[in-house]
Amino acid sequence: MAKIGINIATGSLQKEEMIVGIDLGTTNSLVAIIHPESRQPVALKEHNSSSLVPSVVHFGDAGIVTVGEQARELLVKEPSNTIFSAKRLMGKSYNDVRNNAHLFSYKIIDDNTDSLVKVQVGDKFYSPVELSSFILKELKERAEHILKTPVTKAVITVPAYFNDAQRQATRDAGKLAGLDVLRIINEPTAASLAYGLGLQKEEEKKIAVYDLGGGTFDVSILQISNGIFEVLSTNGDTYLGGDDFDNIIRQYWMESSGLEKEVFENDKQLLQEFRLAAEAAKKALSKEDNFSVTIREMAFTITKQQFETLAKPLVDKTLHACANALKDAGLTQQDIDTIVMVGGSTRVPLVKESVAAFFGKPVHDEVNPDEVVALGAAVQADILAGNNRDFLLLDITPLSLGIETMGGLMDVLIPRNSKIPIKAARQYTTQKDGQSGIRVSVFQGERDLVKDNRKLAEFNLSGIPGMPAGLPKVEVGFLINADGILVVKAKELRSGVEQSIEVKPQYGLTDEEVEKMLLDSVTHAKEDIATRALVEARTEGEQLLASTEGFIAKHVQMLTPQELQDTAAAMQALQLALTMEDKDLIHKKIEELNEVSRPYAERAMDEAVGSAMKGKKI
Template sequence: MAKIGINIATGSLQQEEIIVGIDLGTTNSLVAIIHPETKQPVALKEHNSSSLVPSVIHFDEFGNVTVGEEAKKYLITEPQNTIFSAKRLMGKSYNDIKDNASFFSYKVIDDASQAMIKVQAGSKFYTPAELSSFILKELKKRAEHILKTPVNKAVITVPAYFNDAQRQATRDAGKLAGLDVLRIVNEPTAASLAYGLGLHKDSGDKTIAVYDLGGGTFDISILKISNGIFEVLSTNGDTYLGGDDIDNSIVQYWLQQAGVSEDELRTNREFAQGIRLQAEAAKIFLSANDVFDTTFNGDSLTITKQILETLVQPLVDKTIVCCTNALKDAGLKKEAIDVVVMVGGSTRVPLVKESVSRFFGKPVNDTVNPDEVVALGAAIQADILAGNNKDVLLLDITPLSLGIETMGGLMDVLIPRNSKIPNKASRQYTTHKDGQSGMKISVYQGERDMVKDNRKLSEFNLTGIPAMPAGLAKVEVSFLINADGILVVKAKELRSGVEQSIEVKAQQDLTDAELEKMLLDSITHASEDIATRALVEARTEGEQLLTTTEKFIQKNITHLSNEEMAQTATAMQALQLALTMTDKDLIHSKVEELNEISRPYAERIMDQAISTAMRGKTV
């Protein structure tokens, strides 16, 4: 890979391509590189501006997209079309976030299933990966403007607790933004790199606690660093605990002082966003001052540092419980921790630093900018991948993603490109037809969303699955790739124990030119690939909803009124028609309409069934 050079005459960077480090955050995002002269990581920023880009996206009525500070202006005036905290939705279904759905001022689609979340803005529907891609495009554009060179390769960080679906969604976001995502790096690992921990092989073994309190999430990770190799011993945290919750505590305090009900907050989105932004300003101000006082909507809003600490203490206590659990999971005592590293803007709150220091019994390390530390570490990882840093060990990696074919000819990746080997991964699938007794497992290699555009490695049939209703069977597909690049694929139906496996030589028969072409095609066709995947997934969801609704009606027809039957029939016909078209937003809207019609009577019938079953019984 090309290395950074500097033009002495102009002071601008001169190179064919560069690898950047990106922190895709809940509240703010930023991009960093290794400075060509100082060899130190630096966050990129325009003159006299912040390195942070607010992770906020606004859609206007014409479909134009605004990201960052400009988008933040619409949080109050157009909350329904202004998306924030998209990272909280990555790789999640509505069932995962329904208890916190009121937090979002925009519409998160409730389809009462395990399908991935969709967000509605105007007449369009977006996945969290698509929303995040707009932020990454803005970062890419900013980096290219500052560096005066194309930026096509990146290392992106994610929380250590992110699962496969969330990591894949992050990769998809990068691909949509026109970035070749070389590596997904855990945020605590990146933070440790930024502090210089483990960069030198002769520095001895270290055990590190990384306390990361960001805008929307908290996690604590215990890492062991030995000879430049990072190992995550344990991770714990709360995906709904962060600076947003501190802000919300301040809001609730002000509402209580003013005698305003929370119902008013829910119904008046402009007021809700406005007071939330004032609370954020109060939190920041009170980190260095004793009293915050302002006027909002003609009313005085006041809060002292002492009151803030009283409000924040329960939240901090929750993070300390997570720290205790992380140590327990790692099998360690507090005394075994050599360094405590602070990450995330919310660690600037003095009470947070004091509490963490008291818990671990040692001063915390907060010498690196907590907003920038993760991106700086990602830049160091990018430098390692570029071959410029020899102190940290890079293990052999998989050159292309490995996965299987799922419904509609989609590629479901189990082991992403650039994963370290040896490696293993598994995922559960289910049947789509009643009484289905077999399942074909087709193994593919490549970066495209449709299997027809990837390289087929092998296939086998898992037979003997006991007859069950659709969706009841649980088939676990596992990939195990050894140090020689040999892939063993197993499929096992967990209820019956039926199992089948095959050995695949996944890495052979590809020239460097073929490999490069496959990678280039995945970036070139990223937008159309994602659009095709979205259409296939929308059609699959629509078809499954039609089947489910039809079965439910047949079983409960006597409990439905003529009006409910007529409305349902009309909605089903509209959805069937939409499925014949190529507009995924139209399909989503018809799915939502059918759900809105069927949900009330489905809940009524379920309640009646429960009442009948519980009659005469006590709990």
């Protein structure tokens, strides 16, 4: 007998499962669905509460993880255990974020490599994927609580400028949270769908999506034709948002109060009180002409006009980005048919007026700007569920396609549900000096280890000229043509050696087999990600041992006896850690070996630079 879920909140009969739309934001995140009765998109929320869940994760004693409002309240009290803006770290290495590392109050690991950045909390190490998965899990549980029905499938939105690695990281986070991620869609596309744009096949439009969130700003120019969304250009500033509008009010009051900067450095609570009051002022001035507040018996006021004078340079910055986006798309303001406003900060009247004046036409802001992206994701989810028959979905790949990399890991080049025809490529290199061949093994499936996926093909790229490890550049490219035939090519870019293979369409899998592979990927997500993290940590550790050994053999005369002794001990400790099943321990020993070797590695670098300056060969 089939179970029927009844939603107590709406009293409506529920389906066995629903596909939800999720906006995973830098500042706030939320879930939306298409209401089964009204057929309209709605953001899910408990009675009298907000639909927004702050994208903040707090790690407490005994491994207790809290997400959302409760965690946000601990940002001031426990900054090193409270992680915010994890989205900014998605798919990034330390080298990508080093210039902004000071903006984070928690510890970002500087391992000077191009591997994915890690965040240290106590003696545990978390990747941005794990951090985002805690937020997604909270959203999933919240949705299940409100809908009284299981939620296992989702459409998740990402910024238009997210690259392949960042999109894959978002997919992995969903999988780790127990969600089958049916699609990753661009935030501006979702916002347009929420306004019903692109739902008519014959519609041809050019749209500007202006998205000013809590911590980030971006503008995207889209072209819609035949129900297909194409991003023509995107521009913005990942460190400009509503927080900056709060800051200018806070600065204005702090200067007028005559309090020294040191007072705020020593009293974080006072700083937070100013910040919250400034946020309240910004919101009030969207409707009122004046705002007054008392902080610790000091009275402060600000008028709408004063606020707008202070805010104008920030708004001008966003308009400059709009002009650049138009230029990149080869368009003028007159070419844009519709302007869609996204993000809570677009409620500031000055922002709306300035954007409308810039484009020379009124802006769309009827839909709640905080919810518009999630609502659009719900529209897309409804199309995927087959409830919206008017909308054509292009043919798609049923399962992810990728190749085997070190440690037997699956590296996905084409994620499942990608529209075909599609092309994707990625560069790899050799692991050993003088390696003359590379084996390319092609797999299909959603698990992290290739042994759990289905092998489709394998070939050797041989004849690579002998070079040191890491020097050859082998580009592996996947192309699926309109008939669903996959062509895999491998080419060594320095020498031009290449080889390709054709893999037949649809790969002979029945719907049941596809369904089973997807189900397995979700049920085994936790152990898969743990295994992947362990394999990656071991690979990183082995590479560090090999490079340290090579370095010492070459520069032994530069090291003091003490340094040699400390390095040997650190190497031995790392070697031992590699034999254990504990990724945090391996990362810890990698960090310790890096600490020991940093001083003499820097000396060697200085000496090499000095020799080069004198014209000597290094």
